[in-house]
Amino acid sequence: MSYGRIRALQGVSLAVPEGSVVALIGANGAGKSTLLRAISGIVRPRRGAVRFLGEDLVGLPVHQIVRRRVVHVPEGRGMLARMTVLENLRIGGFARRGGADKARELERVFALFPVLQQRRGQLAGSLSGGEQQMLAIGRAMMAGPRLLMLDEPSLGLAPLIVREIFRIIPRLTAEGTAVLLVEQNARMALQCAAHAYVLQTGQVVLSGPAADLLANPEVQRAYLGAGAAS
């Protein structure tokens, strides 16, 4: 089943199936972030469609797209630095009605990221980089996403923290959420995704099961730094 179907940039077409992690890798400037911004309505593609559950999202205002449970965690984490962790999480559920659902979602977020529960009264700006990334993901989960888009979750984080976050990403799909993961850290992304696309100057040059791409010599040479020790 095709959950989201996207045509943007220069004839880019990719599908993100329900309940799975799809990775989008590529060099800096390949158009990865632009693609996510087009899907979430921040930029409007000149042509093409973003089809989500049969509906075209192009032209809808951003808040309407969030209401359709398409949620974007932008690069750089976007903390509401002067608000507490709990307030950041509560604002994540803004577009959603139903207090019981939100309370259950909050439990889930705290189960995934226990550190957020410990620090729930603390200002978001005072968290470490890794904790802020966890909060950014947790806040997006509060919207009950059916499509969750993560832009460079590893950015600026220590390798140990990156590994911790990537261990959690596959668990985000537990309730059928589709995850579209944009990463420069291709190895981490391919290891946690089911399917992957390689984007190069605005076009998909390669796609397939993530394991196949991980074994692909071309991908290894260009994106995995083959020759260097893992």
Next chain:
Amino acid sequence: MPDLAFLAFLIADGALAGSIYALVALAFVVVYKASRMMNFAVGEWTMLGARTTAAASHTLGLGLAGAIAVGSAAMVGLALFFNRVVLRPLISRSLLSLIMLTIGVGMVMRASATVVFAGIPPRVASPFPIEPFVVAGLPVSLDKIAAAAIAAACIVALSWFFHGSRTGLALRAMASDQQVALAVGIDLHRHFAITWGLVGVLSVLAGTLWGFVSGGGFGIELLGFKVFPIVILGGLDSLPGTIIAAFAVGILESVLAGYLDPIVGGGFSHVASYVMLIATLFVRPWGLFGRPDVERV
């Protein structure tokens, strides 16, 4: 009057004025918080709020509550119109041009108010008895107390709104980072409109209460000039800071008016808040209650 009692009287009187300053300053701060836009015409908005309410009272023969309701409806309508028709098309322009725009709008308001409301008394008569009552040897006027009580109630309601309601949470998120607010599904335009609606209501309340206590002699537009030292001392976007600064400025003015004005000539008290402002900014450039932007990146 003994010295200590005189001081106590001045402080109480200043605090009562401060409560109204706080309302006007809050009208400034809610807009600033949501959109980083500075409304340099808060004084004119307040004046218009007062005159609209007065017109409703005098021409329609309404009581105080009715006049405030009609005045609020009219001012909210005006504020929403201003937001939708004037501000929204300019939303991506530089903040400076928006600031200039508010000054221009203020001038238009002043000029048109004298035409539109010509011949109508500029204020609603205070419904409270004029006779001051005496507490511990100090004369306290009832209308000032009532005005302060109403102002305090508004401040409490507004604080709850910002910290306890879903809309308030959204407004604070917008104040913190508009991109993030957008990403969590907040309709920015709708919430800009809500802040302007608040400006409409606050301008009616502050303007009407000011009419009670000032006796109409004081140029109400000048309230705007009192607001700038207050909001800057308060840190521009801190609600509690604004409220505390409003009381501080009110008390400072009152005390100086009592002690210094007889010596250095009347009017120094009006400048005092600016002197305090300049002194404060030397020490804390981010205001007394604002926070320097420090965060982990």
